[in-house]
Amino acid sequence: MTSGRLGPAAGSLIGEHVVRGNYTPEIRFTVAQGQDFLEPVVLTSSSASASGSVPLAWQPVSGAKAWFASTMGSGESGDFVLWSSSEAQVMPMLMQHLDPQDIARLLQQKVLMPAGASSCTVPTEVAKAAPQSMLALTAFGGEANFSHPARPAKAPAGWRPDWTVKLRTKSSYTGLLGTDFAEMMAGRDDGDEDEASPAAMPAQRKQKPGRSLLRRGLGSILGQ
DSSP states (O other), X not given: OOOOOOOOTTOOOOEEEEEEETTEEEEEEEEOGGGSOOOOOOEEEOOOOTTSOEEEEEOOOTTOOEEEEEEEEEOTTOOEEXXXXXXXXXXXXXXXXXXXXXXXXXXXXTSSEETTOOEEEEOHHHHHHOTTOEEEEEEEEEEEEEEESOOOTTOOTTOOOSXXXXXXXXXXXXXXXXXXXXXXXXXXXXXXOOTTSTTHHHHHHHHSOOSOOOTTGGGGGSXX
């Protein structure tokens, strides 16, 4: 009961959902307004500066609880270079959905940037060592929990519902470091755009919803 298909750009989870299976009870839950997909992550600045560093700036995302940026790539020396926006030493591959407790802990440790963050800078040393790096920028959203029966305010230790659904959201952008795809595509004539061309592909990816599209379908949110 999984799917790797992405949802449409205007898709929404708001409303009633029903899950039926041969070996499971019927699962019904309703997603409210504040529990929907996050908005796409939109970079407003990602061009290299005169010094060689790459300042990044992005639009706010409503409902974002924290942010994380990272790059990875190799240079002429053959070295593989990893960088992240974390102020602590961590592997920069922080792309999975996070629960609220992890978000709070990683914010306290300054691994994640706060919800109100709107910019950071990839250092000159990183950009020069691996100029063709891939850039990832992620906004982490909240969590919604559903169960039947509904969880009591003070659930006893042995409380066991018939089923539970856990919904976590995030929104991600990926692209090439130092490349402003919006500016690049703005200079193209409409008649020149080829959807299959390599130049058009990054812009199309940016226009796709950078939301937590539950990449494995509803099956990915049915765990504890």
